[in-house]
Amino acid sequence: MYIEGTAHVIGDAVDTDQILPGKYLHLDDKAEFGDHVLEGYDPELPDRIEAGDVIVAGENLGLGSSREAAPLALKYAGVGAVVAESFSRIFYRNCINVGLPLAEVEGVSSVVNDGDTVAIDLSAGTFTNLRDETTLPSGTLPPNLQSILEAGGLVAYRQQRQE
Amino acid sequence: MxxxxxxxxxxxxxxxxxxxxxxxxxxxxxxxxxxxxxxxxxxxxxxxxxxxxxxxxxxxxxxxxxxxxxxxxxxxxxxxxxxxxxxxxxxxxxxxxxxxxxxxxxxxxxxxxxxxxxxxxxxxxxxxxxxxxxxxxxxxxxxxxxxxxxxxxxxxxxxxxxxxxxxxxxxxxxxxxxxxxxxxxxxxxxxxxxxxxxxxxxxxxxxxxxxxxxxxxxxxxxxxxxxxxxxxxxxxxxxxxxxxxxxxxxxxxxxxxxxxxxDGSAIEPLVAMPSAVDNIGTVVDNAGTAVDQVFVGTCNNARYEDIRAFTDVLGSDVVAKHTDLIVVPGSKAAAKRMNEEGITNRIMDAGGVVNAPGCGPCFGAHGGLLGEGDTCVGTMNRNFPGRMGPGEIYISSPETAAAAAIYGEITDPREVA
Known part of the structure; x- marks a missing residue:
């Protein structure tokens, strides 16, 4: 699985309230989550994030509330992948479950600037900043979780297995 | 192993x-x-x-x-x-x-x-x-x-x-x-x-x-x-x-x-300062910070004993003039015991609001959201940016929340007579 896109750099400890504030959790049309993605971190980000972009975060991305609406907001905003120094546990599970590609890359926040084009090769376990070809190792998922992610999430994975 | x-x-x-x-x-x-x-x-x-x-x-x-x-x-x-x-x-x-x-x-x-x-x-x-x-x-x-x-x-x-x-x-x-x-x-x-x-x-x-x-x-x-x-x-x-x-x-x-x-014996009254759960400071160092709202509630700290600890420090005092007090009992059992023991009346007489058992404003959707520039001292577990509206949150014990309610500013609860 290979993803290439424009990076948006965000800081350490960006929690799920900042990714999708609690006042939006009851929205009936889940696609609307994407209109408010990262609004609690920077109100201008929902307008700046375009389909295929990559979020590059610091430590402990997605801490706090368990809300799956947070990775869904990123997915519906068209984010191609999330890369972070480290992920909070429930957010990590949720990304796999909703099919949002993710990579844990130590040192990533110090080698990427906003607007760089970055590439994540989940199968090879590498992250590359295409601006200067800096390459860092990324963690790989256990094979069964990798299969869920590649299918596009647990729902798609189960549908494929039933077909 | x-x-x-x-x-x-x-x-x-x-x-x-x-x-x-x-x-x-x-x-x-x-x-x-x-x-x-x-x-x-x-x-x-x-x-x-x-x-x-x-x-x-x-x-x-x-x-x-x-x-x-x-x-x-x-x-x-x-x-x-x-x-x-x-x-x-x-x-x-x-x-x-x-x-x-x-x-x-x-x-x-x-x-x-x-x-x-x-x-x-x-x-x-x-x-x-x-x-x-x-x-x-x-x-x-x-x-x-x-x-x-x-x-x-x-x-x-x-x-x-x-x-x-x-x-x-x-x-x-x-x-x-x-x-x-x-x-x-x-x-x-x-x-x-x-x-x-x-x-x-x-x-x-x-x-x-x-x-x-x-x-x-x-x-x-x-x-x-x-x-x-x-x-x-x-x-x-x-x-x-x-x-x-x-x-x-x-x-x-x-x-x-x-x-x-x-070292448990070295523990003193603490707060998590805005806007991270691990941004820890002492109540003494933060004393004097003006408080617009005091919130006692959530799954962290709104059991009957927690609310009683709050009213024990509150005593017969009233809430400071420009400070709101919102108390949300963690369960019906806690709320009923508060009623039976006069704790609900004490909070209401002090000028506080007692809401229905539940999560209250903690997750940021209703029941006491902060305005721009507001400061809350609360017994919750989270103070992330914007968590409860645009204002800022200090996480504290029920005792520290009570001292803040009385004086309208962060105050060492050990000094409330």
Whole structure:
């Protein structure tokens, strides 16, 4: 699985309230989550994030509330992948479950600037900043979780297995 | 190599003899928890995943606690749909609006027992680790999968040992200890780990205090926080436990990655300053900060004993002129006892508002949101940017909240006569 896109750099400890504030959790049309993605971190980000972009975060991305609406907001905003120094546990599970590609890359926040084009090769376990070809190792998922992610999430994975 | 409590409980719920950190293991939880926010999405996900029925309806415990009472017609409709669905699915352990916060109910009603494994679609499911069990949070797809199959995969965590070497001094509470631990471990050091709590400073805590600590485990990034069951646990469960139980102890040669030592006798009143749970400062250093709202509530710190600790410091004082006081009891049982003992009247006479049992404004949707530039001192577990509206949050103990209510500024509760 290979993803290439424009990076948006965000800081350490960006929690799920900042990714999708609690006042939006009851929205009936889940696609609307994407209109408010990262609004609690920077109100201008929902307008700046375009389909295929990559979020590059610091430590402990997605801490706090368990809300799956947070990775869904990123997915519906068209984010191609999330890369972070480290992920909070429930957010990590949720990304796999909703099919949002993710990579844990130590040192990533110090080698990427906003607007760089970055590439994540989940199968090879590498992250590359295409601006200067800096390459860092990324963690790989256990094979069964990798299969869920590649299918596009647990729902798609189960549908494929039933077909 | 010996096994930690977390390893033993995962193994016993996966019918494995032993498990090792890093293993992915399918477990059958004793309970699967959901609230009104997560249940609605869980129903959608069950449907998406192709499950028509809950595999074991007796495994589920559902409480409506977030939007209580409903603050929006769409939410009211969702709640009505859920009530019909839970009925049709024969979910008997259902607590409708007004019964209290899911986690408070699970403890008070005798569901939570030593040795169990609980998963819950609410991050603060770690609270039940206070009963010597493995209890952890999940979200909506996992909830749908768990309800549909009765099982879910977990990654076996590494375990840290946290030892509190002495009892807490007078004038401090378990919340201050919890905040001290936040300062020591930060919000990211223990990501994915289990934490086991030991030492005289833990042994001396009552069950409501232990739940405040384990409620914080998720804020440490941990998968679960476990306080081994002892005579305090057994005495709380006497006449309350819904089933027989067996306590689980770690093997003497269990492998811990790290041992943290906290000197309980050195604990003083603390706050988590805006806007991170691990931005810890002393009340003394923050004294004088003007406070617009005091909020006593949440699954962290709104049990009967917590609210009584608040009114014990409040005494016969009234709330400062420009400060709002909002108290949200954690459960109906707590609210009724407050009523019986005159605590509700005391809060109202002091100028405070007492709302229906539930999560209150903590998750940022209703019931006391902060305005731009407002400062709140509250007994909750989270103070993330914008969490409760545009204002800023200091997390404190009920005692520190009471001192702030009286003086309208952060004040050392030990100095309130």
């Amino acid at each position: 010996g096994q930690t409590i977390a390893q033993k409980i995962i193994a016993s719920h996966a019918t494995a003899s032993t498990v090792d950190p890093g293993d992915l293991v399918d477990v059958t939880p004793d309970w699967i928890l959901a609230n009104d926010l997560s249940m609605y999405r869980g129903i959608e996900r069950m449907d998406d995943l192709g499950y028509d029925r809950i595999a074991n309806p007796e495994q589920a415990i559902v409480a409506f606690d977030h939007h209580v009472p409903s603050s929006d017609p769409t939410i009211t409709t969702h709640m009505n749909e859920m009530r019909a669905w839970l009925d049709e699915q024969a979910v008997e352990h259902f607590y409708d609006s007004g019964q209290g916060i899911l986690h408070n109910i699970v403890a008070e009603e005798g569901y939570a027992l030593p040795g169990q494994l609980i998963i819950g679609s609410d991050s603060h499911t770690t609270t039940h680790g206070a009963f010597g069990m493995f209890s952890t949070g999940i979200s909506h797809t996992d909830l749908g999968q768990a309800l549909g199959t009765g099982e879910l995969w977990l990654k076996v965590p590494e375990t840290r040992k946290l030892v509190v070497t002495d009892e807490l001094p007078a004038g401090t509470s378990a919340k201050d200890l919890g905040l001290a631990i936040m300062g020591e471990l930060t919000a990211s050091e223990a990501i994915y780990d289990a934490i086991e709590y030991y030492g005289p400073g833990i042994d001396a805590l009552e069950m409501h205090e232990r739940q405040t600590l384990t409620n914080f485990a998720v804020e440490l990034g941990a998968q679960t926080g476990i306080i081994p069951a002892d005579s305090v646990t057994e005495s709380y469960l006497e006449g309350r436990a819904r089933a027989p139980y067996e306590t689980v102890e770690a093997d003497p040669d269990a492998a811990y990655t790290t041992t943290h030592r906290i």
